[in-house]
Amino acid sequence: MTVKVRFAPSPTGRIHVGNVRTALMNYMFAKSHGGQFVLRIDDTDLERSTKEYEQGIKEDLTWLGLVWDETFNQSARFAQYEKAKEKLIADGLLYPCYETEDELDRKRKIQRAQGKPPVYDRAALSLTEADKAKYEAEGRKPHWRFKLSGGRIEWNDLVRGASHIETNSVSDPILIREDGSYLYTLPSVVDDIDAGITHIIRGEDHVTNSAAQIEIFHALGGPDAAPELGHHPLLVGADGEKLSKRLGSLSVQGLREEEAIEPLAILSVLAKVGTSDPVEVRPTVEALVTDFDLSKLSRTPARLDPADMRRLNARLLHDMRFDAVSDRLAAMGAKLDALAWEAIRPNLETLNDAKDWHVLIAGPVTPAIAEEDAEFLRAAAELLPADPLDAQSWSTWTSALKEQTGRKGKSLFMPLRQALTGQSHGPEMAVLLPLIGADRARRRLTGDVA
Numbered sequence: 001m002t003v004k005v006r007f008a009p010s011p012t013g014r015i016h017v018g019n020v021r022t023a024l025m026n027y028m029f030a031k032s033h034g035g036q037f038v039l040r041i042d043d044t045d046l047e048r049s050t051k052e053y054e055q056g057i058k059e060d061l062t063w064l065g066l067v068w069d070e071t072f073n074q075s076a077r078f079a080q081y082e083k084a085k086e087k088l089i090a091d092g093l094l095y096p097c098y099e100t101e102d103e104l105d106r107k108r109k110i111q112r113a114q115g116k117p118p119v120y121d122r123a124a125l126s127l128t129e130a131d132k133a134k135y136e137a138e139g140r141k142p143h144w145r146f147k148l149s150g151g152r153i154e155w156n157d158l159v160r161g162a163s164h165i166e167t168n169s170v171s172d173p174i175l176i177r178e179d180g181s182y183l184y185t186l187p188s189v190v191d192d193i194d195a196g197i198t199h200i201i202r203g204e205d206h207v208t209n210s211a212a213q214i215e216i217f218h219a220l221g222g223p224d225a226a227p228e229l230g231h232h233p234l235l236v237g238a239d240g241e242k243l244s245k246r247l248g249s250l251s252v253q254g255l256r257e258e259e260a261i262e263p264l265a266i267l268s269v270l271a272k273v274g275t276s277d278p279v280e281v282r283p284t285v286e287a288l289v290t291d292f293d294l295s296k297l298s299r300t301p302a303r304l305d306p307a308d309m310r311r312l313n314a315r316l317l318h319d320m321r322f323d324a325v326s327d328r329l330a331a332m333g334a335k336l337d338a339l340a341w342e343a344i345r346p347n348l349e350t351l352n353d354a355k356d357w358h359v360l361i362a363g364p365v366t367p368a369i370a371e372e373d374a375e376f377l378r379a380a381a382e383l384l385p386a387d388p389l390d391a392q393s394w395s396t397w398t399s400a401l402k403e404q405t406g407r408k409g410k411s412l413f414m415p416l417r418q419a420l421t422g423q424s425h426g427p428e429m430a431v432l433l434p435l436i437g438a439d440r441a442r443r444r445l446t447g448d449v450a
């Protein structure tokens with residue numbers, strides 16, 4: 001059996017960290033089994049779905065490196081859903097109901113008042129043809145419910161282990177609305193059968209759909225038609241609370257464009273949160289796949305700390321080669337060469353910071369000079385060798401200065417750094433000095449903005 005999984009976003013918005021985690025788990029599961037990863041666009045809701053969002057989702061996944069082997073749109077498959085609908089009706093498993101929202105509400109209230117669970121009473125099953133004709137004559141349109149078996153549905157969940165749902169404790173789910181539009185439940189099953197999906201990996205919020213979907217799989221495809229199911233615990237905030245609106249809406253687009261977080265920092269965090277592995281950065285998606293095992297997933301919610309993303313992002317940048325970033329640096333106006341890149345990268349948290357460090361080299365820098373250091377710095381300017389400076393220049397120069405002025409340690413080095421960069425911390429001065437160059441350095445040492 002070739003493993004085949006799908007990630008099935010609705011193009012009603014851009015994807016956020018929660019979606020990406022589900023996509024990533026599917027991707028890693030597929031790749032770790034030599035299988036295939038399908039991108040299904042769940043756009044049956046024609047009003048809320050847009051091509052722009054679909055395009056955006058594809059862009060985001062591509063940028064992340066989660067490349068799909070196959071993609072299709074549900075909106076192209078209505079004919080298949082109609083066929084499935086007809087089959088279920090013919091088999092007596094899909095029945096029309098005419099209750100309005102208000103009427104259903106009233107029923108639930110009465111049930112609650114009687115201490116009963118608010119499960120749909122199946123009144124529509126006893127409607128005669130004449131009753132239905134009367135409703136239709138009133139202008140009512142039916143919605144359609146799937147008739148659950150009333151039995152116990154069991155499955156061995158890939159994440160949660162032995163699982164079951166008593167179908168007599170849940171309402172027959174509505175599959176088709178009054179206006180004829182499909183809820184996600186039926187199209188998803190039809191597609192999973194037709195695409196040959198072998199495993200469904202999705203969030204725990206879908207567990208309750210599983211009973212109906214397993215029965216629909218059986219109704220449409222026979223007793224072996226249901227794929228294996230895995231429901232992963234959802235992401236929560238670092239404090240264990242439900243993912244706050246701010247965190248929950250952390251979109252890939254925002255992380256990329258506003259926060260300048262690298263794809264592998266996002267993927268590494270999302271692959272590791274809620275597992276028994278430490279949250280550490282991996283250099284490639286393949287490395288994440290190698291580490292991946294569904295059995296490492298904890299059964300408790302996965303805590304997402306956005307600080308982890310910045311921490312892992314910094315790690316990634318510190319090892320990043322110049323040719324991997326040179327285009328982006330140029331695009332942001334940070335004219336750094338390979339040497340300068342190596343000098344500044346240990347100081348970066350995100351690539352955006354490169355701009356600030358670039359200024360240290362090219363200027364303008366406003367030197368920070370304390371009065372008591374002014375004379376020392378003038379001596380330093382005089383002792384500074386001429387261009388070209390090299391990797392040795394800093395130590396030769398500061399040794400000479402030490403000898404001449406008697407200063408050492410912090411009182412020797414800090415005034416130099418502050419004059420040359422305007423700051424008290426930053427990249428290694430030995431690397432920075434040749435990049436700043438003797439001319440600019442001399443001017444900064446004597447208090448010029450340069």
Ligand code: GLU
Pocket residue numbers: 008009010042184188200201202206
């Ligand atoms: N479009 C559904 C969702 O995003 C897919 C759920 C599933 O994976 O079955 O919730």
